[in-house]
Amino acid sequence: MYTINYTIISSRLPLFNHIPGVPKFGLSRIRQQLVGKSTRKMAWSSNKCEQGIESVSGIVRPATEVYADEAVEALRAGKVIAVPTDTLYGFACDACNIEAVNRIYEIKGRKHTSPLAICVGDVKDIGRFAVTDHLPIGLLEGLLPGPVTVVLTRGESSILEKSLNPGLDSIGVRVPDSDFIRMIARGSGSALALTSANLSGQPSSVDIKDFKSLWEHCTFVYDGGILPAGRSGSTVVDLTMLGKYKILRPGSAKEETVSILERHSLQEAGAIV
Structure with a gap:
C-alpha cells in the first residue's frame, strides 16, 4: 500500500504550500479531497477484484433489469446466453430456433436424445406450448413460479418446433421464481430452451465461476451471484395423466410439490389406493 508524503509533495507542488490571503483550512480540504478520491478509487478496485467481476471477452453482465433488453435481443438473434434461475445457472436460447438449440447440445456435449x-x-x-385443461384449477399457480418442472403433453396446438425433443409428445416446462429470466422470457415473446450450465455429466453450477471454461461459447453470461438452493435442481413431476402425478426427479422441492399435488386431489401414479 502506497502512502502520500506531503512533505515531498509540498516541496514540489506550490499548491500545497500556504498562499498569502488563502485560509490554510482550504488547502487542508483540498488534501482531504484528493486523498479521499484516491482511497475510494483503490477501494473500488479492490472490491471489484474480490467479487471476481472479470471477463477478457467482456461478456459478463449483472443479472439486472438494465440488461434485460440486451438479453432479449441476443435470444432473438439465435444466440445462447447463461442465466441464473431459482435453482441453478442455465444455458438458454429461443426454443423455436433449432440452430440455437443444437448449439446448446454442442456446448454441453449432450446427446440429442436427452430432452430440454x-x-x-x-x-x-404455459397453455401456448402444452396441454393444461385436464389439470385442477389453481394447480399450476400453486406450483409455479418455483423450483418445479412440470411435464405436460404438447398437443396439436403447441407452437413449439417439432424439431425440439424429436420423438417426444411431452415437454418439461419451468417458470422459475427469478425475476431476470422471467423478464427475458416475457420479452422474447417465445419460450426459452433451458438446461443447466455445465458439461453433461458434470456437477451443476450455482456460481458463474463453476462453468467459466464454457463462457466463451455464450454471447452473454449474466451474474446473479451464488445461488442458495444447492445443486439438486428443480423437482420434475409428470402431469400428463388425468388425476395422477409421477415424480421423475426429487430435486429441491419434492415435499412441497407432493403436498400441493395431493391438496388438489392428484394421486401418485402406481400407488395402491
Missing part, C-alpha cells in the same frame, strides 16, 4: 425443458415468463403462458 422450456421456460416461460408466466403460468398463463
